[in-house]
Amino acid sequence: MHILFPKNSLQKSVTISLRAVPARTTMSILECILIDARSNEIKFTTNDMELGIETIVEGTIYEKGLVAVDARIFSDIIRKLPDNDVDIHTDENLNMTITCEKAKFTIPGRTGDDFTYLPVLEKSEYITVSQFALKEIIRQTIFSIAANENNKLMTGELFEIRNGELRVVSLDGHRISIRKLFLKENSLNKKVIVPGKTLIEISKVLSGETEDMVNIYFTENHIIFDFDRTTMVSRLIEGEYFKIEQMLTNDYETKMVINKKEFLNCIDRATLLVKEGDKKPIVINIEDGSLDLRIQTPMGSMDERIDIEKEGRDIMIGFNPKFLMDALKVIDDETVTIYLVNAKAPCVIRSESYLYLILPVNFSSVR
Amino acid sequence: MHILFPKNSLQKSVTISLRAVPARTTMSILECILIDARSNEIKFTTNDMELGIETIVEGTIYEKGLVAVDARIFSDIIRKLPDNDVDIHTDENLNMTITCEKAKFTIPGRTGDDFTYLPVLEKSEYITVSQFALKEIIRQTIFSIAANENNKLMTGELFEIRNGELRVVSLDGHRISIRKLFLKENSLNKKVIVPGKTLIEISKVLSGETEDMVNIYFTENHIIFDFDRTTMVSRLIEGEYFKIEQMLTNDYETKMVINKKEFLNCIDRATLLVKEGDKKPIVINIEDGSLDLRIQTPMGSMDERIDIEKEGRDIMIGFNPKFLMDALKVIDDETVTIYLVNAKAPCVIRSESYLYLILPVNFSSVR
Numbered sequence: 252m253h254i255l256f257p258k259n260s261l262q263k264s265v266t267i268s269l270r271a272v273p274a275r276t277t278m279s280i281l282e283c284i285l286i287d288a289r290s291n292e293i294k295f296t297t298n299d300m301e302l303g304i305e306t307i308v309e310g311t312i313y314e315k316g317l318v319a320v321d322a323r324i325f326s327d328i329i330r331k332l333p334d335n336d337v338d339i340h341t342d343e344n345l346n347m348t349i350t351c352e353k354a355k356f357t358i359p360g361r362t363g364d365d366f367t368y369l370p371v372l373e374k375s376e377y378i379t380v381s382q383f384a385l386k387e388i389i390r391q392t393i394f395s396i397a398a399n400e401n402n403k404l405m406t407g408e409l410f411e412i413r414n415g416e417l418r419v420v421s422l423d424g425h426r427i428s429i430r431k432l433f434l435k436e437n438s439l440n441k442k443v444i445v446p447g448k449t450l451i452e453i454s455k456v457l458s459g460e461t462e463d464m465v466n467i468y469f470t471e472n473h474i475i476f477d478f479d480r481t482t483m484v485s486r487l488i489e490g491e492y493f494k495i496e497q498m499l500t501n502d503y504e505t506k507m508v509i510n511k512k513e514f515l516n517c518i519d520r521a522t523l524l525v526k527e528g529d530k531k532p533i534v535i536n537i538e539d540g541s542l543d544l545r546i547q548t549p550m551g552s553m554d555e556r557i558d559i560e561k562e563g564r565d566i567m568i569g570f571n572p573k574f575l576m577d578a579l580k581v582i583d584d585e586t587v588t589i590y591l592v593n594a595k596a597p598c599v600i601r602s603e604s605y606l607y608l609i610l611p612v613n614f615s616s617v618r
Numbered sequence: 619m620h621i622l623f624p625k626n627s628l629q630k631s632v633t634i635s636l637r638a639v640p641a642r643t644t645m646s647i648l649e650c651i652l653i654d655a656r657s658n659e660i661k662f663t664t665n666d667m668e669l670g671i672e673t674i675v676e677g678t679i680y681e682k683g684l685v686a687v688d689a690r691i692f693s694d695i696i697r698k699l700p701d702n703d704v705d706i707h708t709d710e711n712l713n714m715t716i717t718c719e720k721a722k723f724t725i726p727g728r729t730g731d732d733f734t735y736l737p738v739l740e741k742s743e744y745i746t747v748s749q750f751a752l753k754e755i756i757r758q759t760i761f762s763i764a765a766n767e768n769n770k771l772m773t774g775e776l777f778e779i780r781n782g783e784l785r786v787v788s789l790d791g792h793r794i795s796i797r798k799l800f801l802k803e804n805s806l807n808k809k810v811i812v813p814g815k816t817l818i819e820i821s822k823v824l825s826g827e828t829e830d831m832v833n834i835y836f837t838e839n840h841i842i843f844d845f846d847r848t849t850m851v852s853r854l855i856e857g858e859y860f861k862i863e864q865m866l867t868n869d870y871e872t873k874m875v876i877n878k879k880e881f882l883n884c885i886d887r888a889t890l891l892v893k894e895g896d897k898k899p900i901v902i903n904i905e906d907g908s909l910d911l912r913i914q915t916p917m918g919s920m921d922e923r924i925d926i927e928k929e930g931r932d933i934m935i936g937f938n939p940k941f942l943m944d945a946l947k948v949i950d951d952e953t954v955t956i957y958l959v960n961a962k963a964p965c966v967i968r969s970e971s972y973l974y975l976i977l978p979v980n981f982s983s984v985r
Contacts (some may be wrong), residue, residue: 331883
């Protein structure tokens, strides 16, 4: 094999490929990039058995061939090469020589014989969204998946397509995040659970531009993201997702509109007085025209009042500050509307396109 | 006590003060900032018993007083306050109330009774240098102090003033770094060892501007850095510094001039093939007109040639790549001149203002 790449496009493709290289594995072939230049284009493939990535690389083929190389060593070398054309050549023993200006590396390659190729799947059912929208949807929901694997379903996100709308849901037992996106002319009906890890990796590769599109295909056991010249294929999580409809209600006793940044900064300041790992709640007192946040810990006390618009009953309610902040941080609106029922019922931050439900925390009155 | 600060100047002073607050200590008073508003100016003092800092803070005194507060909690609160005037008030029990816009914090204060004040020292012997020069000198020598305390002298830097010149030396048994600075009209003769930790902290506070000056005072057991409205006092390390003159010679068998960036990048690339912790040397072959660097490890091999100007004998010599890179990284010149004697003698990178001496490493020939 003998191929030539401009360094920048090579580096970009290697970076994308690395997203599906596992950090630790006992199968060394999974740590490889498969470089396939057997046809008229050069394709890099990586596969960690849950997520697989294929990306087409801009380059010139002088001699066709196929080789697998350790992804991290290859990536490190490419990254540190001068900014110029990179010549890659393999000999009959699959030793790969990488030459750029006067620097010449030789690393061992291997055959692709035991490489796990991506599954060949039928691409019939799909939706199209912008890379910007998909990246935003992931950012605005991914924080409330569960971190540990005790409940596999909670480590993924529900992607539900119905009535021309994509609804993405994540939950971890303490809170629920929902983002909705209107789809143009789409009659698909689908409900799948996508691994959170997949979404995190995809989000890092997406350009975030509104004019760049992604096709998302759905098959029996896989979801496929097709964009630019890259295909990312992920297994789905099997099982029936949680019934969340019964937890969602439009009833409320108190409704308030508050400046998002003021509220976020105020909670952030209050958490200064809470030691990490300490689960002390913050207590919020909502009255006509103002919200009062007080906290008292062995480190000190804080008291802050924020102007709000409020309808309905006065209420005092406690929260884990992290859960409130996580939601407020990803909301881009200047003001948020929050609905409350009582001190033991969830609070809901809601707009047309998103819904964040957060369970309150019991508190021993601090006054 | 009742004082008022603009948030920015308060935060700047707190950040400076934190540099002398120990990360871990059993004496909780050392974790405090002493806020002294007993006279007509407000002074913050911190002291970790090796380094002490006094800084004058811009602010208004409504009621005089003195209080010590936990430096980290105080700093965290100030940092997260809105960007506006910060009002600080203590009551008769030394509880401190910090108010900024609508946010109000209360934290416990304490008397300064057991606070260790900075020593009162005679400021007679001194030099003046620019903050830029001092910051550069520290950056260009601090990397070759010894990290562990086995040899206390090696954890500091020699500051030697003689013949109107400041010479700063650091060494760790494998290498020596020397930086020289010409002093205007100065007849002082001094030789002291300054703790490396002190220099690292000072370097973080220095502005780095050529027009801002620092007065450096020398006393029996202390060094004092006076700049802007801040005084940093450090203990000196006791003892007799190493005699380095006998290790320095102007004799050489080979002299080469090389592009610094090319050389640095080339070594950097070679280290890709060396696992962390592995002490494999890089081997450099110097011939007329070119330097050839080769490395071969289980991960692969690299070979690179760089154009040089060379006088004297050909030579092949091995180095710990980190030591060469550390020196090359801090040199600002475009080309460096390197002097060599033989494969077992130190190599010297030298100009008028700096000298870096690096011991070579034995290597089993790779060819």
